[in-house]
Amino acid sequence: MRKSVLIVAATLFMLSGTVNAQQKIGHLNSMDVLTVMPEFKQMQDDIQKQKDAYTKVLEGMYQDYDKKQKDLQAKSQDKSTPDVILETMIQELQQLQQRISDFEDKVNGDLQKSQQDKMKPINDKYLKAVKEVAEANGYAYIIDVASGAVAYFPDKTNDVTELVTKKLGVTAGTTAPKTGN
Numbered sequence: 001m002r003k004s005v006l007i008v009a010a011t012l013f014m015l016s017g018t019v020n021a022q023q024k025i026g027h028l029n030s031m032d033v034l035t036v037m038p039e040f041k042q043m044q045d046d047i048q049k050q051k052d053a054y055t056k057v058l059e060g061m062y063q064d065y066d067k068k069q070k071d072l073q074a075k076s077q078d079k080s081t082p083d084v085i086l087e088t089m090i091q092e093l094q095q096l097q098q099r100i101s102d103f104e105d106k107v108n109g110d111l112q113k114s115q116q117d118k119m120k121p122i123n124d125k126y127l128k129a130v131k132e133v134a135e136a137n138g139y140a141y142i143i144d145v146a147s148g149a150v151a152y153f154p155d156k157t158n159d160v161t162e163l164v165t166k167k168l169g170v171t172a173g174t175t176a177p178k179t180g181n
Contacts, residue, residue, distance in 0.1 A: 023140035031146040033126060043118040050114060054107045061100045068093050127151070 034040045072089045075081045134142050134152040142152040165171060 024138050026134070026137075026139045026142045027145050028130070028142060028151060029146045030126065030144045030151065034122065037122060037126070039122045039125070043115070043122060046118060047111065047115055050111060054111075058100070058103065058107070061096070061103065065093070065096050065100060068096060 068089070072086070072093060075089060076086055130142055130152045133139070139152065140154060141150055143149075144151040
């Protein structure tokens with residue numbers, strides 16, 4: 001009888017541990033949060049102003065290219081135009097095309113960098129708020145449904161990276177399995 005009571009008590013103890021081990025998981029849509037933040041709206045406005053400024057410059061370059069291309073077509077149809085002039089015009093057109101391409105590449109790089117620089121403090125603020133909400137409300141994990149990523153998880157809790165790498169016979173930072181030597 002005493003043995004069965006101990007078994008029942010041990011079972012209840014284990015079940016209560018299992019219930020306590022359950023973790024609260026939440027979800028959010030980061031895009032819904034970010035798009036209502038004033039800082040995010042300001043960033044979008046700033047980036048759009050940059051794009052508009054670059055677009056004006058590019059439009060001028062495209063107009064210049066179109067004009068030079070039409071001049072070249074007109075000169076090439078005039079049989080009295082010397083080949084040296086046509087070759088020079090072709091070279092100028094190719095150089096302008098290369099400058100336009102280089103400028104577009106630089107613009108894209110500048111816009112990406114500017115957006116990343118402006119987004120970092122916004123993202124930091126967002127993640128801080130997510131962490132505070134998670135901790136205040138007892139969430140172990142918060143999943144972002146917009147990206148499919150985990151927006152919050154407690155540091156060093158339930159991290160099985162070391163266990164998996166050990167099982168695979170590798171250590172963090174390496175890809176080759178350990179040998180028995």
